[in-house]
Amino acid sequence: MELINELIARAKANKQRIVLPEGTEERTLKAADRLLADEVADLILIGNPDEIKALANEYGLKHIKKACIVDPKNNEKKDTYATLMYELRKNKGVTLEKAYEFVEDPLFLGCLMIKNGDADGEVAGARNTTGNVLRSAFQIVKTAPGVSVVSGAFLMFLPKKEYGDDGLMIFADCAVLPNPNAQELAQIAVSTAKTARDIAGIEPRIAMLSFSTKGSASHEMVDKVREATRIAKEMEPDLKIDGEMQTDAAIVPLVGASKAPGSEIAGHANVLVFPSLEVGNIAYKLVQRLAGADAVGPILQGIAAPVNDLSRGCSVDDIYKMVAITCNQSISLKK
Ligand code: ACO
Numbered sequence: 001m002e003l004i005n006e007l008i009a010r011a012k013a014n015k016q017r018i019v020l021p022e023g024t025e026e027r028t029l030k031a032a033d034r035l036l037a038d039e040v041a042d043l044i045l046i047g048n049p050d051e052i053k054a055l056a057n058e059y060g061l062k063h064i065k066k067a068c069i070v071d072p073k074n075n076e077k078k079d080t081y082a083t084l085m086y087e088l089r090k091n092k093g094v095t096l097e098k099a100y101e102f103v104e105d106p107l108f109l110g111c112l113m114i115k116n117g118d119a120d121g122e123v124a125g126a127r128n129t130t131g132n133v134l135r136s137a138f139q140i141v142k143t144a145p146g147v148s149v150v151s152g153a154f155l156m157f158l159p160k161k162e163y164g165d166d167g168l169m170i171f172a173d174c175a176v177l178p179n180p181n182a183q184e185l186a187q188i189a190v191s192t193a194k195t196a197r198d199i200a201g202i203e204p205r206i207a208m209l210s211f212s213t214k215g216s217a218s219h220e221m222v223d224k225v226r227e228a229t230r231i232a233k234e235m236e237p238d239l240k241i242d243g244e245m246q247t248d249a250a251i252v253p254l255v256g257a258s259k260a261p262g263s264e265i266a267g268h269a270n271v272l273v274f275p276s277l278e279v280g281n282i283a284y285k286l287v288q289r290l291a292g293a294d295a296v297g298p299i300l301q302g303i304a305a306p307v308n309d310l311s312r313g314c315s316v317d318d319i320y321k322m323v324a325i326t327c328n329q330s331i332s333l334k335k
Helices: 002-013 026-037 049-059 078-092 096-102 106-115 130-140 182-200 220-235 247-251 253-259 277-290 316-334
Strands: 017-020 042-046 068-070 121-124 151-157 168-172 206-209 241-245 271-273 294-301 307-309
Touching (some): 002 316, 017 106, 017 316, 026 042, 026 049, 026 316, 042 106, 078 130, 106 130, 106 307, 121 316, 130 307, 151 182, 151 277, 168 182, 168 277, 182 220, 182 271, 182 294, 182 316, 206 220, 220 241, 241 247, 247 271, 277 294, 307 316
Parallel strands (some): 017 042, 017 121, 042 068, 121 307, 168 271, 206 241, 206 271
Antiparallel strands (some): 151 294
16 A cells, blocks of 8 residues: 555645535544645535534544635635536526525535636545436536546555556446446546556556457457457557456466467456446455455546545545545646
8 A cells, every 4th residue: 555655645745625525524524634634635625614613623623724614505606606507507407596506515516616726626425425426527527638438446455466566456447337338448448547557656457358258258248348449449559458358367377378368468457447337346346355455446537627436434544545546636637
């Protein structure tokens, strides 16, 4: 987990403004207090100021006073945000009156602050479902230029150091797109390569996973993965990527050499791209629970400004790390 310390150090050296829409949530407040004490980021907490101050007192948090607190019901930029919401969503049937209701929703307000240039990134989800966190981000912040879909990656820190890069692997998509088509799957691979370089600091070797290796089985699901591999190579010709491939062929050198001879990825993959969300979500949780991996994420990739979702079961430490990751995404986006 040396990488996390590096990410924290990088965040401290170039402080970003991160908005936390769940400003009255206990773990969020405790993480915010530590982040402010350690000067990792400038924080904006959304919530009723009196309630936030009372909770900070109750939990004995001494640094919350350094945060900027924005009241969703009553803040000086409410008209600006409502107008922005209206402009962004009027073609989807949002009236100005409805826009004023949206800006009182902390998740929408957080994204509008990013869109208006008042924040660099957002972390939420300790209290809200993934769907709600994602939907506000998709509607307001939208995808980065040239990116068709947003997806979610996990940094997997494995106890077995022989896999990936010294035990570090990246899994995607484990959080967003239920059933990607070949084009979308290719985009997931390309976005995950960027996350590997920008956040994990590793050069990606991507395996596009399936239940078949190089034509050992035929099925339309296999065709989709093969087609996605072809499109990803077209999108980024220098990308080190191969597929379709089974997991053992992707990560075990002996199996890779026998099932996919000549492949520079087989047996040595450090990025695994799953054919659907069902597989990706189940796989990361299995590896986390049964193999004892530390799973950090989901890191949302392909979005115009970093917005990251937390599990509702997250710890204070998870929130702290995710804010540091969000800062790093913002720093690399600005480069
Ligand atoms: N990338 C970019 N934009 C997207 C994406 C995407 N992957 N998916 C939807 N959108 C856009 C739509 O185009 C739409 O834009 P528009 O309104 O400007 O036209 C907007 O987002 C909202 O779309 P909806 O139709 O309202 O939302 P949808 O029903 O597509 O749901 C959602 C999107 C909520 C993200 C859905 O895909 C979902 O629920 N995914 C699974 C999330 C989940 O439960 N993950 C597992 C748990 S996470 C974990 O375990 C770590």
